[in-house]
Amino acid sequence: MTTQSTTSASNPTANSQSALLLILRLRTFIALIAVFAFFAFAAPNFLTAANMVIMSKHVALNAFLAIGMTFVIITGGIDLSVGSIVGLCGMVAGWLVLFGVDFGLGWSIQFNTLEIIAIVLCVGVFVGMINGLLITKLSVAPFIATLGTLYVARGAALLFSDGRTFPNLNGNPEYGSDTFVLLGAGSVLGIPITIWILIFVGLGAAYLASRTPLGRHIYAVGGNEKGAALSGVKVNQVKMFVYMFSGLCAAIVGLIISSQLVASHPATGETFELNAIAAAVLGGTSMSGGRGRIAGTIVGAFVIGILSDGLVMMGVSSFWQIVIKGLVIIAAVVVDQAQQKIQSRVALQSQAALGK
Amino acid sequence: MTHPIGLSIRNGTKVYPGTIALNNVDFDVRLGAVNVLVGENGAGKSTMMKVIAGVEQLTDGELLIDGKEVHLRGTADAAAHGIGIVFQELNLFPDLSVSENIFMGRENLQFGVHIDRKRQREVTQRLMERLEHKISPDTLVGDLRIGEQQIVEIAKSLAVDARILILDEPTSALSSSEVEILFKVIADLRARGVGIIYISHRLEELIRIGDYITVLRDGHITGARSMEGVDVPWIVQNMIGSASKDFAKSVEHDFGKEVFRAENISLLREGGKFVVDNVSLSLKEGEIVGIYGLMGAGRSEFFECIMVQHPHSTGRFFVDGEPLTEKTVEGRIRRGIVLIPEDRKAVGLIQMHSVRENMSLSSLRDFTRWFHLDLEKEKKAVMDYVRDLTIKIASPENPVSSLSGGNQQKVVIGKALMTKPKILLMDEPSRGIDVGAKAEVFREMRRLAAEGLGILFVTSDLDEVMSLSDRIIVMSNGRITGEWDRKDTNESMVVAASAVGHARATHIPEKELAE
Incomplete structure (x- = not known):
């Protein structure tokens, strides 16, 4: 501080400071370009179209979760349950595609793809609503409430299949559920449907x-x-919304993964919540609430995604990858x-x- | 009678990036005397105190204690030199008890590790007795009201036996009886040879208690002398460089119809005691009603009842004769009631957010079609209010935390006015802002009343309630103990009513202190 204290303070220092500030503001974006440029040179096949598509699909999964997470963190909360919601929603989707709903009356209800999507999304929102109710009505700290639902949802996912995988989710044309695979594999105008959904959710x-x-x-x-409460903001409603929205984002990811793999496994999504938090923080979201941007978060998700895929392509040991990811996150917060x-x-x- | 100089600053200059907070100042602290320091917000008082307390170091110049130059490297260093400070901003831990707060950082230890709680409690108990307050040493500080917290803060500084004690606006949240107690404690300290530096915006108070006065303006000292012969116009003139700004005089206008009425409002606290006890009042369009009372009289709680912060309170409210049935803050704001809270920092504003976002927060509905927020329209409206209220900001996008107290208060007022209210509730509207900003706030209140707004305000400042109100209501122990038109009352009636229901006499004659 004292080094700054020249008596004729303002102009030159202020200008260089606002330039520095601009660079710092765009830091996630600069980091993205740097990471991208680095791998373009260092990793063979990095710049191929096929790789771009694969990578963007990886990134998209984390980006969905990170968008939901960003809203939650901006309200000063945290949602640890998203990874488990991904797993649970994947299992629900798998079940619906394979078996429909059977009441044990000798007949079952089968659904088409849109109905399956709607039901799975509702499941995600429902878990988010439980989180919200715990936090607003029962005043449970967000960390604890969502830690609880993390376990409950994961356990529920395992119970669905007794821990087994639901394979061959190809659907049945008779029921109109054969289009389910398009969610993860289809593309429109050469761009994967997953990415279209991300663009839509991200802009929204x-x-x-x-x-x-x-x-x-x-x-x-x-x-x-x-x-905020004294200013007329309906705090509880706002909190309900962000957790439900986070659940919705997780459900989208659950759907996409089970469609991509044409199978659903109950352990899907473990530690996804941590990647989502990392992307949000990397994008400039403050863990203490009140500050953050969706665009920053998406760029943050891309930095993390490109970093891990690029390192894989360079043949860097996966153990080192974890170390590097951690260092990048710490550096991001220090710069912030x-x-x-x-x-x-x-x-x-x-x-x-x-x-x- | 001479007072030895215990501490002095010579040619003190303190530069912050972009601003000179202190410019070549000379300041003496005399022991066994009350050294009063006065100046508008941003004049450099707080900076000077931070230098003395070791929080900041001078950029240039020297700090002398007992004639020897010293460099204070931190508050611990300053404390070792016998300097204690009560900061204007409360530095307390809400989740710790009163005694834990008082001994924070210098716990009484046994064997170097074990905290001697019993002894700490005893000492705390004695300090509270000295300050004539019934605050239990085991109460959590977070459960105390702001004024009581200030008492704890003062007790904290008494506990260290400082040789030089800095009191930065100690009375801003105290009621008059508490101020009297504090003055007694100060007189006692002075008699023991403690050098007291006393900062306040309440000028009469300064004249009453001070032995020496130093006036700061824009980092310069504009006046320093013994208190003899000093009067309010002299202080004000040195502070603001022009003749006295008076309280805005009432623009004569007729009141309209009744706009707000409260009927039998009661609020029960645990322990079966009524915090608000069967309060009924009414307010007309264009009328300013001042609610005066001691701390804990239930004034703030009454406002909180109006803003549905206490769901279990009983009684009924009416706006324009229609019952107020809305159960949410948002609903009540829509009916035309808005509250300007007492604690600007904690509940009035979102410090990290911009001026624009803060000001429009309660009135976003006006800029919204369906769900789309019109940012242009919002910005325009905000700038209109910034201009009307003469809020000094470099940009509406700057965070509110970068503004001075007075400008922040104007942002809060702007935010309230943007909801286009019919009834304005103001809780201590002049707390912690300087004379100039205060006068502007009062003028603004007058103007709004003249435009037909009903204003209900709470204050602990007698002058303020006497000069600003059209009608005065006094509360004590949760009940209304007096209500008059201003012209039908005088200060002693108001003070007497504010003490109704209190066991001991609260008004101590001035002579007692001056002995």
């Missing part, structure tokens, strides 16, 4: 965050819950802190300049 979430009162309220709840400091200093300076 970004719009919600910046251009709707609900978005504003989400930030307000995380910034100062008591203050620096940005906060400079940002507040710039704001203070412009305010001080006004007082003269």
